[in-house]
Amino acid sequence: MKKILLIMVLLFVVGCSQSEGPSATITNEDLYKGNIGLVANFGQNMPPVKVYENDIFPVGIELSNKGAFDIIEGYLLLNLEEDNMELEKGDIIKNLKLKGKSLGNPKGDMEIVSFFVKAKELGKETETITSNIIATSCYRYxxxxxxxxxxxxxxxxxxxxxxxxxxxxxxxxxxxxxxxxxxxxxxxxxxxxxxxxxxxxxxxxxxxxxxxxxxxxxxxxxxxxxxxxxxxxxxxxxxxxxxxxxxxxxxxxxxxxxxxxxxxxxxxxxxxxxxxxxxxxxxxxxxxxxxxxxxxxxxxxxx
CATH class of the missing domain: 2.60.210 (Apoptosis, Tumor Necrosis Factor Receptor Associated Protein 2; Chain A)
Incomplete structure (x- = not known):
């Protein structure tokens, strides 16, 4: 299992962003519609549902700015239950900058922000434990x-x-x-x-x-x-x-x-x-x- 997780780490793309080409059907008025802004979801199998003690595994957060305004100042905070997990490397806070919808990019920017987390060793009498990973986004809008x-x-x-x-x-x-x-x-x-x-x-x-x-x-x-x-x-x-x-x-x-x-x-x-x-x-x-x-x-x- 540890080998599989290590392969996932090596293959995982740390971050990406995308823009859509111009649309012939969207208007400037359409950009200012919808009751939505930044949308955040965990990536597929990031984190995995099950890991073993001492495993290092990726946590990926897919972020999409589906609103009409650019995020110039934003942050993503990862919270771990410290008794069970710890950050393997890097910072628990990442800066965010994602452009909102525009005529040239009608879906807005999308980015994957990644962290690498290590599961701590379990106690002698503990065979399994469940722990929460929490991601909090904060941004000006x-x-x-x-x-x-x-x-x-x-x-x-x-x-x-x-x-x-x-x-x-x-x-x-x-x-x-x-x-x-x-x-x-x-x-x-x-x-x-x-x-x-x-x-x-x-x-x-x-x-x-x-x-x-x-x-x-x-x-x-x-x-x-x-x-x-x-x-x-x-x-x-x-x-x-x-x-x-x-x-x-x-x-x-x-x-x-x-x-x-x-x-x-x-x-x-x-x-x-x-x-x-x-x-x-x-x-x-x-x-x-x-x-x-x-x-x-x-x-x-x-x-």
């Missing part, structure tokens, strides 16, 4: 939202003139190419002494299995350092109406229930005498994202 909205200066239809548009609630089910999409927007035109202050109630949801984190603390989260609770469930928000910044509250937001509402308003307002018009609402979300996968390995005693 974004959500970009841009849609046409109506600035409705006659929200209650009191004017006789025909309006160019009417403000309506909007629901978005196709995502924005990330695990944390904007799922709903409710416009509200607030009037204050002849001034209309457009406000947009924005619903944000975590559609993935992982957790959002402070984008400035992702390296610490993928380490043995103590995590500050304030760094968890953290998203920075900025919004623009055309090119004018909106004031968003709260910001940053805490996504503790996997869904959160943020209200963004044009504080300077516009005169209610201005006719209703359509313009672009842009929302940027900046956050870290962390997710974990695990696999059990049976370690057997050599008899």
């Amino acid at each position: 974004k959500t970009f939202f841009s849609k046409t909205v109506c600035v409705d200066t006659d929200f209650y239809n009191l004017k006789k003139a025909k309006k160019a548009c009417s403000a309506q609630d909007m629901v978005f089910g196709s995502g924005q190419g990330s695990y944390v999409p904007i799922v709903r927007i409710e416009p509200n035109m607030m009037e204050d002494d002849g001034i209309i202050k457009p406000m947009f109630v924005i619903y944000i949801e975590n559609k993935g299995q992982g957790e959002v984190t402070n984008p400035n603390s992702i390296k610490k989260i993928c380490s043995d350092e103590q995590i500050n609770p304030e760094d968890l469930n953290y998203i920075e928000v900025e919004a623009f109406l055309s090119e004018t910044p909106l004031v968003c509250r709260p910001s940053p937001i805490k996504l503790q229930e996997r869904e959160k509402v943020v209200r963004c308003v044009l504080e300077e307002g516009i005169s209610k005498d201005v006719p209703s018009y359509s313009t672009i609402l842009t929302v940027n979300l900046d956050y870290g994202y962390t997710d974990t996968i695990s696999k059990r390995v049976e370690i057997r005693k050599i008899i």
Whole structure:
């Protein structure tokens, strides 16, 4: 069995990446669809289901950036049960950089990150033991939202003139190419002494299995350092109406229930005498994202 595992180590490709050629059917709008980001899976038979004590075996993590944004700063942390296994060589933390979907690479980058692990010798009275291998990914990611909205200066239809548009609630089910999409927007035109202050109630949801984190603390989260609770469930928000910044509250937001509402308003307002018009609402979300996968390995005693 040890010989087979050693052959696997020699033949194993330490890392690879791939890009897809340009597609004739994908559009720029298609890139910003889907509720997905970085996907991680253990490679086939990496690690094996069963090994023997003192065996050295590969652990391969297949990583695919299926979202719309490049991972420029990311980390992969391997956790082993130290009583049963140890890293044979290298570091338990690897840096990650994977490009997201693009017109020239519609599936995004894929990479295999490898580790080599040694099963420790079992005790005299132990014939077999099962141990967990855990891989945690931490990376900075974004959500970009841009849609046409109506600035409705006659929200209650009191004017006789025909309006160019009417403000309506909007629901978005196709995502924005990330695990944390904007799922709903409710416009509200607030009037204050002849001034209309457009406000947009924005619903944000975590559609993935992982957790959002402070984008400035992702390296610490993928380490043995103590995590500050304030760094968890953290998203920075900025919004623009055309090119004018909106004031968003709260910001940053805490996504503790996997869904959160943020209200963004044009504080300077516009005169209610201005006719209703359509313009672009842009929302940027900046956050870290962390997710974990695990696999059990049976370690057997050599008899």
